[in-house]
Amino acid sequence: MSTLTITQASCADDYDPNSMPVAKAREVIARFLSPVTAIERLGVRAALGRVLAEDVVSPLNVPAHDNSAMDGYAVRFADLKSDGDVVLNNAGTSFAGVPFKGTVGAGQCVRIMTGGVMPAGTDTIVMQEHAKAEGDKITVGKGHKKNQHLRRAGEDLATGQVALKRGIALRPADIGLISSLGIGEVTVYRRLRVAFFSTGDELVSIGTQPAEGQIFDSNRYTIHAMLTRLGCEVMDMGVVRDDPALLERAFKDAAAAADVVITSGGVSVGEADFVKALLDKLGPVVFWKIAMKPGRPLAYGKIGTAHFFGLPGNPVSVMVTFYQFVRDALLKLSGLDPVPPLPTFKVPCASSLKKAPGRTEFQRGILTPDAAGNWSVRVTGEQGSGILRSMSEANCFIILGTDQGNVTPGALVDVQVMEGVV
Ligand code: AMP
Numbered sequence: 001m002s003t004l005t006i007t008q009a010s011c012a013d014d015y016d017p018n019s020m021p022v023a024k025a026r027e028v029i030a031r032f033l034s035p036v037t038a039i040e041r042l043g044v045r046a047a048l049g050r051v052l053a054e055d056v057v058s059p060l061n062v063p064a065h066d067n068s069a070m071d072g073y074a075v076r077f078a079d080l081k082s083d084g085d086v087v088l089n090n091a092g093t094s095f096a097g098v099p100f101k102g103t104v105g106a107g108q109c110v111r112i113m114t115g116g117v118m119p120a121g122t123d124t125i126v127m128q129e130h131a132k133a134e135g136d137k138i139t140v141g142k143g144h145k146k147n148q149h150l151r152r153a154g155e156d157l158a159t160g161q162v163a164l165k166r167g168i169a170l171r172p173a174d175i176g177l178i179s180s181l182g183i184g185e186v187t188v189y190r191r192l193r194v195a196f197f198s199t200g201d202e203l204v205s206i207g208t209q210p211a212e213g214q215i216f217d218s219n220r221y222t223i224h225a226m227l228t229r230l231g232c233e234v235m236d237m238g239v240v241r242d243d244p245a246l247l248e249r250a251f252k253d254a255a256a257a258a259d260v261v262i263t264s265g266g267v268s269v270g271e272a273d274f275v276k277a278l279l280d281k282l283g284p285v286v287f288w289k290i291a292m293k294p295g296r297p298l299a300y301g302k303i304g305t306a307h308f309f310g311l312p313g314n315p316v317s318v319m320v321t322f323y324q325f326v327r328d329a330l331l332k333l334s335g336l337d338p339v340p341p342l343p344t345f346k347v348p349c350a351s352s353l354k355k356a357p358g359r360t361e362f363q364r365g366i367l368t369p370d371a372a373g374n375w376s377v378r379v380t381g382e383q384g385s386g387i388l389r390s391m392s393e394a395n396c397f398i399i400l401g402t403d404q405g406n407v408t409p410g411a412l413v414d415v416q417v418m419e420g421v422v
């Protein structure tokens with residue numbers, strides 16, 4: 001994709017980069033994402049969370065044999081009577097892993113347990129609750145259906161069928177499913193490499209005493225954690241001072257080493273011009289003011305071959321822009337296809353919320369059930385974009401769309417859960 005295309009995306013489609021709608025910014029970013037193609041082979045246990053690069057095809061039938069879904073007796077349906085009892089001879093047993101060896105003849109049945117292979121000659125299972133045993137004499141009544149309580153060979157998966165599709169991130173159930181097919185290794189995409197650094201003269205890292213006016217850098221730690229959750233290979237490049245020469249070096253080093261470069265700070269009014277001038281030399285980057293709160297300034301583009309996300313400096317804005325723009329982009333770049341949306345649904349809001357129309361707001365909320373099990377959401381107190389505690393206390397975003405005004409208690413609002421995600 002060319003410089004021209006990104007530049008066009010920022011202005012030519014009637015969208016003002018100074019008031020970029022959230023959905024439009026996502027759409028533009030999505031156009032430029034080319035997923036990793038390099039692959040590697042991994043043992044199935046090591047593949048948890050990784051993205052499958054090839055379909056997993058079943059080399060066998062699952063289950064491998066017709067077998068019983070119940071404890072009971074394997075019978076020949078033709079032996080049963082539609083209007084009364086029949087007495088069958090128990091010819092042996094078929095237990096899970098220890099099948100009956102012979103063939104079942106007329107008037108015979110076999111004691112069978114769940115998972116036991118259907119003996120040759122039988123076609124129907126009678127549950128043990130519906131049979132009466134006296135020594136080897138098994139009495140079975142009427143009312144049974146042919147083939148009842150059978151699990152057919154290949155009914156879960158037939159030989160040659162796709163068990164798991166390329167493009168999914170492997171979950172514990174998938175790891176078990178792969179193992180159930182006797183497959184020990186899978187082909188996955190290599191991890192996405194993401195380099196990141198914080199910008200700002202006021203920042204010090206943990207272990208250094210802040211001088212007056214200085215603060216501890218928290219964004220780098222938050223970003224490290226968010227990237228780790230997403231399964232990325234992370235490269236922490238530290239704090240870079242607001243110095244053009246140092247920043248240029250850092251951008252170049254990061255872009256050379258990683259698939260994606262993420263920075264925080266330096267994209268707000270006042271600082272953007274200086275970073276913008278610098279990035280103009282290195283690649284096509286657009287600076288947007290997104291019509292959202294928090295997280296208004298955002299830079300996106302390419303530095304060399306690397307994708308670049310310039311996040312705002314405020315700690316809450318960093319997290320909100322990461323989850324609303326960067327997360328999906330990183331998952332797509334990792335090979336996930338399709339990228340599943342974060343679960344979002346409507347619940348009653350217990351708080352009254354202030355909201356100005358014209359922008360999307362991502363307020364931090366706490367979703368809880370009442371005693372009857374009905375869920376509602378309340379807001380986590382002060383919503384300032386520097387108050388990281390509002391993210392820490394929250395378990396969801398309350399998403400208030402562009403046209404939405406103030407919210408009165410009891411009204412339905414959209415929430416997006418963070419559990420297991422953030
Ligand atoms: P900026 O966008 O660089 O103007 O930063 C906006 C606000 O976020 C300022 O108050 C910064 O001090 C603060 N900030 C910027 N970077 C960080 C960081 N890495 N950790 C904590 N706060 C930061």
Ligand code: MG
Nearest residue numbers: 199200265266
């Ligand atoms: Mg700054």
